Amino acid sequence: MYNSIDAKSNDIKSNYHLLISGIVPRPIAFVGTRSKDGNDNLAPFSFFNGFGANPPIVGFSPALSGRTGKPKDTLLNIKENPEFSISIVDYDIVEQMSLASSEYSRDVDEFTKSGLEKFKCNDIAAPAVKDSPFIMECKLHELIELGGKPASGNLILGEVLRFHVRKDIYTDNRIDPLKIDAVSRLGYGWYSRSNQGLFEINKPRVNGIGFEALPNCILKSNDFSGNELAKLASVKAIPVLSSDNLLSDKESLITECKKLLSIDKVDKAWQLVLMLESILIEK
Numbered sequence: 001m002y003n004s005i006d007a008k009s010n011d012i013k014s015n016y017h018l019l020i021s022g023i024v025p026r027p028i029a030f031v032g033t034r035s036k037d038g039n040d041n042l043a044p045f046s047f048f049n050g051f052g053a054n055p056p057i058v059g060f061s062p063a064l065s066g067r068t069g070k071p072k073d074t075l076l077n078i079k080e081n082p083e084f085s086i087s088i089v090d091y092d093i094v095e096q097m098s099l100a101s102s103e104y105s106r107d108v109d110e111f112t113k114s115g116l117e118k119f120k121c122n123d124i125a126a127p128a129v130k131d132s133p134f135i136m137e138c139k140l141h142e143l144i145e146l147g148g149k150p151a152s153g154n155l156i157l158g159e160v161l162r163f164h165v166r167k168d169i170y171t172d173n174r175i176d177p178l179k180i181d182a183v184s185r186l187g188y189g190w191y192s193r194s195n196q197g198l199f200e201i202n203k204p205r206v207n208g209i210g211f212e213a214l215p216n217c218i219l220k221s222n223d224f225s226g227n228e229l230a231k232l233a234s235v236k237a238i239p240v241l242s243s244d245n246l247l248s249d250k251e252s253l254i255t256e257c258k259k260l261l262s263i264d265k266v267d268k269a270w271q272l273v274l275m276l277e278s279i280l281i282e283k
């Protein structure tokens, strides 16, 4: 009836995959922190939940790297500055969240990389994500180390000092479950959109170039959504324009580019962005 697996003799990676593909779907905490030097950091964590209402307590767990045993920037920042923001991720910012999960070095601000505007918190210095439908400002309640070895967790419990609920999802002092449009995480690249069902995202394999490296012709136009721009910002380097493009007017280039992004043909979509840029420069 069951495959019975002894966790102690099972390898770490297999235990990890059982946890992340069996405990599903998991909510996602998009965690904003600030180091003592004032560097902001943003990263998603799906070992996350709420644990009590009096006082309101939330918890999430940044693991030590399974490869190197090194702590994540979020954990280092909270040890230096015991507070954090949690922004709930909705479908409109899911690709930007995925881009922000890349392992950028500590001095890199993932708000900038993922093109997400900062929300200034009231009670803590760390910023939150302005486009999130629901934000919690938290101070550290307790940090519990769960092993101290590669892939060990670090349970961070925080007391919520302040909630921010976007007005359009809040009716009669309740969050509307259909309107919040939160996304949650399953195993591998799978996610769930609460009001729709499952979808898959290509996990970032490299540290993407980020929004600040995108050409202005797409960044400053309103033609592309944050999710579309995040896919373009996830490449390792801006590719070189090859000359086999047949389209030459702006509208068809944009339409075709968006079609390619919707089916994750990011390299081909980039060729159209470069073509678009060259047309606009010529004008």
Ligand SMILES: Cc1cc2nc3c(=O)[nH]c(=O)nc-3n(C[C@H](O)[C@H](O)[C@H](O)COP(=O)(O)O)c2cc1C
Pocket (backbone or CB within 6 Å): 028, 041, 042, 043, 044, 045, 046, 047, 048, 061, 062, 063, 064, 071, 072, 073, 074, 075, 097, 098, 100, 101, 102, 103, 104, 185
């Ligand atoms: C949806 C999602 C959920 C994640 N959940 C966790 C988690 O619960 N614990 C963890 O250690 N890493 C998790 N990660 C990976 C971290 O986000 C990633 O290691 C990130 O680079 C950490 O950033 P930091 O070093 O700036 O803190 C998750 C990634 C994604 C995309």
